[in-house]
Amino acid sequence: MSENPIIYKRLPGRGRRKMGFISVATAKCSVWLGPDHLLSVDRVWFTEEYKRFYFRDIQLITVEQTRTALLINYILAMCAAGTALLFWLLSTNDPTSSRVYLIIGGILTGIFLIALAINLARGPSCVCRLKTAVQTELLPALGRTGSARRTLAIIKPLIEQAQGTLEHGLYEASAIPQPISVARPSISQPVAAWAPQAAARTASGYVPAGLYGALFMDALAGFYKHIHASWHMYMLVSTILMLAVTSLSITALVRQRGTTLPALLRGLTTYTFVFNLIVLFIIFIYGFISRMTYSMEHPGELPTRINFYTMPGFRILSLVADFVEIGLGLAGLIMTGLYLSRKAAMPTEPTATGASRTIQE
Numbered sequence: 001m002s003e004n005p006i007i008y009k010r011l012p013g014r015g016r017r018k019m020g021f022i023s024v025a026t027a028k029c030s031v032w033l034g035p036d037h038l039l040s041v042d043r044v045w046f047t048e049e050y051k052r053f054y055f056r057d058i059q060l061i062t063v064e065q066t067r068t069a070l071l072i073n074y075i076l077a078m079c080a081a082g083t084a085l086l087f088w089l090l091s092t093n094d095p096t097s098s099r100v101y102l103i104i105g106g107i108l109t110g111i112f113l114i115a116l117a118i119n120l121a122r123g124p125s126c127v128c129r130l131k132t133a134v135q136t137e138l139l140p141a142l143g144r145t146g147s148a149r150r151t152l153a154i155i156k157p158l159i160e161q162a163q164g165t166l167e168h169g170l171y172e173a174s175a176i177p178q179p180i181s182v183a184r185p186s187i188s189q190p191v192a193a194w195a196p197q198a199a200a201r202t203a204s205g206y207v208p209a210g211l212y213g214a215l216f217m218d219a220l221a222g223f224y225k226h227i228h229a230s231w232h233m234y235m236l237v238s239t240i241l242m243l244a245v246t247s248l249s250i251t252a253l254v255r256q257r258g259t260t261l262p263a264l265l266r267g268l269t270t271y272t273f274v275f276n277l278i279v280l281f282i283i284f285i286y287g288f289i290s291r292m293t294y295s296m297e298h299p300g301e302l303p304t305r306i307n308f309y310t311m312p313g314f315r316i317l318s319l320v321a322d323f324v325e326i327g328l329g330l331a332g333l334i335m336t337g338l339y340l341s342r343k344a345a346m347p348t349e350p351t352a353t354g355a356s357r358t359i360q361e
Contacts (some may be wrong), residue, residue: 008039009031011154013147015140017042029141036162038130038155051137055155055162060131063148069125071270073116073311078278080112086282088315122146129302158168195336200239203259205340208269211248212332217273221323222318242280249273260343265335272328286311 011033013178016026027049029044034052042049087105128142140150218241225234252269 006034007246008034009219011038011147013141013144015143017138017140021126027141031139031141033154033158034333040137040141040167053132055159055275057132058130058163059129059133061152062131063126063145063152065124065126065145067125069119069122069144069347071274073117075274075277076112076116076119078274079281080109080116082278082282083112083285084109084230086285087316108218131251146184169239179282180234199261202262203256203339205261205343207248207252207255207337208265208332208336209340211245211252211272212246212329212336215325216256216329217241218245219329220321222325224321226315227320242276245272245276262335262339265332266337268328268332272332275324275328282317286314 009032011031013031015029017029018026027044030041032039032041036056037054038054038058040051041055083105087101087108123144123146125143126141126145128148130137130139134193140153202282218238219239221234221237225231225238247271249269253273256266256269
C-alpha cells in the first residue's frame with residue numbers, strides 16, 4: 001500500500017455517457033481533481049473506468065452550449081399543460097368521477113412541473129471536450145454551463161502553473177453555440193484550429209418531404225373520420241401514418257445536423273417531433289384510462305377493442321390535433337418544396353474528370 005495516497009477532490013458536475021447507440025446501460029460520469037492531473041471516472045454498475053489527464057498535457061478544453069435543455073423544457077411544459085387540460089376535460093365530462101380525474105391529473109401534472117423546475121435550476125446544457133496531443137475526450141460530467149464554468153475556474157490556475165500563462169482566456173457562452181476554451185500556447189498551429197468547422201452537407205430533402213407528406217395525409221384521414229364516423233379502417237390507416245411520422249421525424253432530426261437545410265425548416269422538424277410525442281402520450285393516457293375503467297366494470301376480462309371517440313374530450317382533442325397536423329404538414333411541404341427548387345437551380349461543380357479534360361484541350 002502506498003505511504004502517500006493521492007487525495008482527490010470531486011469537481012462540480014455530473015452526467016451520463018452512452019455506452020452504445022442501442023445500449024440500455026449508461027455510465028455515471030464524474031471528474032476529480034488530483035495534485036497534477038484530472039481524473040475522469042465512468043462507473044457502470046460495479047465497474048469503474050479511469051482516465052488521467054495531466055495538466056502539462058492539456059492543450060484545449062472547449063465548452064459548447066447546446067439547446068438540449070431548452071428542448072427538454074419545452075417537452076416537459078407541453079406535457080404538463082397537455083396532462084392538465086386532458087384530465088380537466090375528463091372531469092367536466094364525467095362528473096361522477098371528476099374527483100378521481102382531478103387527483104390523477106394533479107399528480108401527473110405536478111411530476112412534470114417538478115421535473116421542469118429541476119431542469120431549469122440546472123441551467124443551460126453544453127458539450128465539454130478535453131484535448132491532448134493524442135486524444136480528444138468528451139466529459140459528460142460537465143454537461144451544464146454552470147458546472148463547466150466552475151470547473152474551469154478551478155483548473156485554469158493549475159494549468160497555468162504547469163504550462164505558463166495561457167494565451168486564451170475564458171469566453172462567455174451565449175444562446176448561439178460558442179466555445180469556452182482554455183488552451184496552452186501552440187507553435188505548430190493556432191489553438192482554435194484543432195477542430196475546424198466542417199462544411200455543410202447538401203441535404204437531399206426527401207426525408208422532410210416524406211415526413212410532412214405523411215403528416216398531411218394523417219390530418220386528412222382524421223378529418224375524414226370526423227365526417228364519416230363509421231369508417232372502420234381509420235385506426236389501421238392512422239397507426240401506419242403515425243409510425244411513419246415517428247420514424248421519419250427521428251430520421252430527419254438525425255440527418256439534418258450540419259446540412260444546408262434552412263434553419264426554419266430544421267426548427268419545424270423539431271417542433272413536429274415534439275408534437276408527435278405529445279399526441280402519442282395523450283393516446284397512451286386515454287388507452288390506460290379506458291383499460292382501467294373496463295377492468296373495474298368487467299373484472300377478469302380484457303377489452304378487445306377501444307373506441308377512443310366515445311371517450312370524454314377525445315373528439316375535441318383529435319380535431320385540434322388534426323388542425324395542427326395540417327398546418328405543420330402544409331408549412332413543411334411548402335418549405336421543403338422551396339428548398340428543393342433552390343437546390344435544383346444551384347449550378348453543379350465540375351468533376352475532376354471534366355476539369356482534366358478541359359485542361360488537356
